[in-house]
């Protein structure tokens with residue numbers, strides 16, 4: 476009969492694992508509680524507008540394309556994407572606007588032209604970010620971190636010997652403050668902490684490597700929007716005979732001693748040789764696995780998001796695909812999110828407009844605005860009140876900074892907030908990336924992809940090693956497939 480594997484959840488990590496295991500000859504069944512694949516990477520359509528509901532930034536596309544190549548297929552037949560010319564347009568309350576051009580020389584010139592920093596300071600910073608990435612990626616991103624055999628190798632020794640140069644002992648903000656004179660440049664680079672739902676004033680400066688991935692490696696966008704990543708992978712999985720059971724909530728993982736033997740769903744038990752969970756690991760304990768497990772403290776969780784999906788009946792040529800309207804007080808914004816579990820009154824507003832590149836995503840002359848702010852996870856706050864107050868603050872900020880009257884142009888609206896993120900995807904308290912990276916030891920505290928206490932059960936996705944975001948989830952799928960293949 477061959478090896479039978481059950482996967483819980485069809486987030487990008489779950490689908491990628493399904494593809495890899497199917498290619499290893501497993502007979503794979505994915506159980507998904509929703510009626511559609513993708514988890515956080517979802518889409519929504521209303522009145523002629525299409526919205527990507529979750530991720531909007533697409534880096535390291537090779538993690539996706541390698542799945543098609545492994546299957547002997549041409550990636551372009553499933554997913555097409557382009558490199559961006561402008562990574563992001565940054566707007567500041569003082570009226571200045573910085574275009575983060577993909578071309579590093581153009582970007583460095585832009586910084587020299589618009590701020591008090593030199594082009595050399597940018598080139599030096601990005602060069603350092605690349606060096607940190609090259610020193611650490613084999614340890615923290617590409618392999619299982621929690622296996623002792625992986626701790627005794629050349630990469631680990633190299634990083635250990637060069638520990639001082641990976642900037643683990645200072646915060647991202649402190650490092651950026653030393654690297655740049657202008658607070659606007661500091662703020663631009665501090666923002667990379669939010670890519671892992673963390674606080675730039677606490678996160679180790681090692682995480683400056685994220686700017687390398689965007690500026691040096693490049694940012695991309697799929698020709699048909701972010702959700703086409705999922706439709707492409709779902710199609711490939713289908714061609715490899717992966718079976719998807721939608722509307723199928725898994726209620727329990729069946730254990731016999733240490734061995735995971737099957738899944739319970741819809742009153743039935745399904746036996747499997749291996750089980751892979753793509754659900755937020757903090758949700759799985761207590762809900763699907765028997766026994767008590769310590770849940771992470773709120774202060775250790777990554778941030779969540781409050782998103783307004785607005786159909787806008789006007790075009791804004793001054794905006795790009797990715798746009799940031801920065802808070803005037805970044806420190807207080809992160810203090811509110813991580814220390815007070817509150818939403819700041821002057822939040823940094825991110826506006827993502829896929830219709831800038833995907834013309835069918837909005838009616839002609841109109842735009843689809845994904846308007847997001849970072850917020851704390853759900854710890855019982857009054858979200859109705861917070862959504863109402865934040866909506867006013869966001870609209871006030873947009874009107875002030877873009878000199879418009881945006882409320883008069885909103886024709887459709889949908890809201891996503893932390894409790895809703897939990898309901899839709901099972902993400903613990905709505906946090907986007909599991910635990911945050913605010914401590915120097917966070918990478919080690921992240922849940923491993925496998926624990927010896929559960930044989931045959933593996934963990935994939937944004938809440939486990941190596942972390943959240945599309946590339947990390949895809950890396951976790953690669954690690955899980957490798958661990959299953961080489962298991963003793």
Ligand SMILES: Cc1cc2nc3c(=O)[nH]c(=O)nc-3n(C[C@H](O)[C@H](O)[C@H](O)COP(=O)(O)OP(=O)(O)OC[C@H]3O[C@@H](n4cnc5c(N)ncnc54)[C@H](O)[C@@H]3O)c2cc1C
Pocket residue numbers: 483484485486487488489506507508509512513514515516528529530531532533723724725726753754755780782896899900901902907908935936937938943944945946948
């Ligand atoms: C608003 C927002 C913006 C983001 N922006 C970015 C970005 O720009 N770039 C980026 O790289 N990342 C971004 N992310 C993060 C990224 O979306 C996630 O890290 C990634 O998609 C998580 O994938 P996953 O494999 O962990 O599975 P998830 O997407 O978490 O999916 C888990 C799946 O499991 C299913 N499930 C849960 N419980 C059960 C059960 N009991 N039985 C059956 N099925 C179950 C859920 O329905 C869901 O489909 C963003 C996320 C959000 C929400």
